Amino acid sequence: MLIDGLQCGHFTRDVFIDLKRGGFTCVTPTLGFWEGTIESLDAITQWRELERSSSDLMLIAKNVADIQRAHETGRVAVLLGFQNTNLFEDRIAFVELFADLGVRVVQLTYNNQNELGGSCYEENDSGLARFGREVVREMNRTGILIDLSHVGDRTTLDVIRFSERPVAITHANAASIFPHKRNKSDAVLRALKDNGGVIGCATYRNITPEEACASVKGWCEMVARTVDIAGIDHVAIGTDEGHNTTQADLDWMRKGRWTRGVQYGAGSEARPGKVAKPQWLSSPGELGVLHDGLAAIGFSAEEVQKITSGNWMRVYSAVFG
Structure with missing residues (x-):
């Protein structure tokens, strides 16, 4: 099994084939x-239509049994986020409403x-x-991963500290390995371990060390260093991979409707636009090399399974069953 905690962009049949x-x-x-x-209801509707037209390739999952069913039938399970x-x-009240519609992952704040x-x-x-405390408890109650x-x-x-269920950092890296505002301090990763949560290590170049973008071995070594901080049960995959992403998409992510100014998001004036994918990962269809890559740097078969799927499945089971 292979589970990715977060991707973005425009999903098509070709994406699911990959x-x-x-x-x-x-x-x-x-x-x-x-x-x-x-607009969010529209997005859910569009995903339901995609499920109807591509039911041979994917299904919208609401629980771990659905994820397992997708695995057994050779399809890709999708957790709406x-x-x-x-x-x-x-x-x-809308927290429960969207949970009932199948939403399973929601980030509390974005760039503002x-x-x-x-x-x-x-x-x-x-x-x-x-209000944040109220939403956290309601997401705990209704089975939405924070x-x-x-x-x-x-x-x-x-x-x-406040959540009664495990939480996730679905797509980031350790700030002690690659300093960036988007990455997480060791204090956060240790607290995440105590909570039972998971960090999905990213492949997005703006927040990932160059050596981890240059080779599978380099990325797996970054994962190993993250395991040293958070523990083997709390590190997984969250690539932040974008599909068919355009400059207009980047502008929306970074600026929304709240500014007329220039915003770089995780980028910078030196890297203002779309960045190159890692040299070893030109498309998500190549991510399966991580099984061998993790084993090659010393992870056991059990540890590889935890990083590539088991840790996510444990958290999903604890949050939405």
């Missing part, structure tokens, strides 16, 4: 970044502070707000 080629069992796509309720809480539009808490890009991280990838460190630590 994912099947790579041996994927499950992936969480990004259905939205800044979209409100109606959003990278912001705008879909709830300040209504606590919102009503729930702070973002990794704010100069001052406010911590988890009162994603903290773009969330500020103070807010992240607050959520980890």
